[in-house]
Amino acid sequence: MNINAATPKSTAGIVWPALPEPRAAALLALQYQLEQTEWWSAEALREAQMNQLGALLHHAYETIPFYRKRLSAAGYQPNKPLTAEIFARIPLLRRSEIQAQGKALLSQQVHPAHGRVTTGVTSGSMGRPITYFGTELAQYFWQAFTLREHVWHGRDIMGRMAAIRSELDDAVAPTWGPPTSMVFPTVSCATLGVRTDVSAQLDWLLKHEVEYLLSYPTNVRALAEASLARKVQLNRLLEVRTLGEMVDPDLRALCRQAWGVGLVDIYSAREVGYLALQCPDHEHYHVQSENVLVEVLDDHDNPCAVGEIGRVVVSTLNNFAMPLIRYEILDHAEVGASCPCGRGLPVLKRILGRQRNMVTFPNGHRHWPSTGYKEWSTRLPILQAQIVQRSLTIVEAKLVPTRPLTPADETEFAAILHRSLGYPFEIVFSYHQKIPRSAGGKFEDFLSEVG
Numbered sequence: 325m326n327i328n329a330a331t332p333k334s335t336a337g338i339v340w341p342a343l344p345e346p347r348a349a350a351l352l353a354l355q356y357q358l359e360q361t362e363w364w365s366a367e368a369l370r371e372a373q374m375n376q377l378g379a380l381l382h383h384a385y386e387t388i389p390f391y392r393k394r395l396s397a398a399g400y401q402p403n404k405p406l407t408a409e410i411f412a413r414i415p416l417l418r419r420s421e422i423q424a425q426g427k428a429l430l431s432q433q434v435h436p437a438h439g440r441v442t443t444g445v446t447s448g449s450m451g452r453p454i455t456y457f458g459t460e461l462a463q464y465f466w467q468a469f470t471l472r473e474h475v476w477h478g479r480d481i482m483g484r485m486a487a488i489r490s491e492l493d494d495a496v497a498p499t500w501g502p503p504t505s506m507v508f509p510t511v512s513c514a515t516l517g518v519r520t521d522v523s524a525q526l527d528w529l530l531k532h533e534v535e536y537l538l539s540y541p542t543n544v545r546a547l548a549e550a551s552l553a554r555k556v557q558l559n560r561l562l563e564v565r566t567l568g569e570m571v572d573p574d575l576r577a578l579c580r581q582a583w584g585v586g587l588v589d590i591y592s593a594r595e596v597g598y599l600a601l602q603c604p605d606h607e608h609y610h611v612q613s614e615n616v617l618v619e620v621l622d623d624h625d626n627p628c629a630v631g632e633i634g635r636v637v638v639s640t641l642n643n644f645a646m647p648l649i650r651y652e653i654l655d656h657a658e659v660g661a662s663c664p665c666g667r668g669l670p671v672l673k674r675i676l677g678r679q680r681n682m683v684t685f686p687n688g689h690r691h692w693p694s695t696g697y698k699e700w701s702t703r704l705p706i707l708q709a710q711i712v713q714r715s716l717t718i719v720e721a722k723l724v725p726t727r728p729l730t731p732a733d734e735t736e737f738a739a740i741l742h743r744s745l746g747y748p749f750e751i752v753f754s755y756h757q758k759i760p761r762s763a764g765g766k767f768e769d770f771l772s773e774v775g
């Protein structure tokens with residue numbers, strides 16, 4: 325049943341119209357508003373964003389000394405409305421600053437209505453991970469946009485989902501999980517770790533016969549190629565969903581060729597939530613203006629025009645624990661023209677962000693690489709690491725250390741890498757002041773010279 329025609333879960337005894345429990349009702353209330361605001365004009369959206377940013381900046385000014393200084397220097401005055409001119413004068417927030425400031429970016433006083441403050445670490449695939457803090461309320465917004473994404477793409481809530489991602493075990497959950505399962509009756513979601521060999525992943529997908537597949541573009545490409553090579557079909561599959569890396573246009577064509585289905589991409593980041601979702605009617609993206617203000621800036625920090633590619637700079641609107649104001653997230657995007665679908669949410673034609681290589685074992689098995697950043701970044705004096713597979717048996721660990729590594733440190737790093745990659749490669753260490761980004765500004769934490 326299409327999610328747009330589905331009846332929400334209801335209170336006992338009430339079949340129709342449904343009366344959802346309070347948290348689900350609040351999610352639907354937010355959804356109702358999002359279904360209005362997505363049609364607002366760009367100007368109306370921008371004005372509402374400035375109002376929300378005004379509230380957030382006021383809070384940041386009052387409770388975060390780092391921002392008080394920065395906002396004052398930009399000419400911000402807490403008793404005056406925030407203008408676009410003042411906002412544009414706030415310096416960009418670099419990842420290195422977030423790393424250096426640490427808890428100095430954390431608000432000293434978050435309103436109790438925003439719930440507990442939680443913390444997390446970004447994926448290491450963008451270089452050195454950053455620690456971020458959010459509120460339960462910000463998580464709630466995350467869920468609202470997850471629901472919007474299902475609504476936009478009219479998913480069948482009786483369809484079975486498969487997720488192949490990092491940090492997942494081979495398991496089957498009885499529902500899609502929150503937020504969708506809070507609001508609607510959904511069926512199963514099968515999960516599998518992305519470090520599983522590609523051919524074994526395909527066997528697993530054939531066994532589970534799912535309608536939806538969610539994974540990383542690199543992994544989807546390998547699965548589609550394996551399907552074609554083995555001449556097997558995923559007969560029930562309706563749609564591929566991707567996140568976490570850039571999508572090349574030819575990947576969409578490959579999914580159609582291999583499985584006869586389209587691909588829907590999600591642009592999100594752990595520290596900010598959803599930045600943009602694919603339009604229901606087109607292959608480009610709509611910025612999620614109710615969650616973030618996205619700027620695309622050129623080399624002189626001026627806004628890019630339609631058709632130009634620039635750096636993505638994002639300001640979160642609802643995270644009062646650690647507001648990220650004009651945060652340079654190190655992705656690039658091409659500004660798109662307004663969408664024929666009629667939604668006023670700004671358009672990103674394409675995202676030029678992370679792209680990864682697969683790791684290959686001597687026996688030919690391949691999988692999406694994990695480099696164990698969570699372990700080494702907390703246990704060893706390493707700022708940044710780039711792993712380069714030089715041959716089927718040798719990988720180079722290019723490290724930017726904060727102090728020279730001891731032999732014991734190297735042994736520990738090697739053990740983490742062996743565990744994470746899933747094979748006891750010979751490891752060659754090299755030490756660097758800095759690891760350059762590839763053309764286009766991407767940092768690649770894993771590169772392969774094999775095949």
Ligand SMILES: [Zn+2]
Pocket residue numbers: 603604605606610663664665666667
């Ligand atoms: Zn559109």
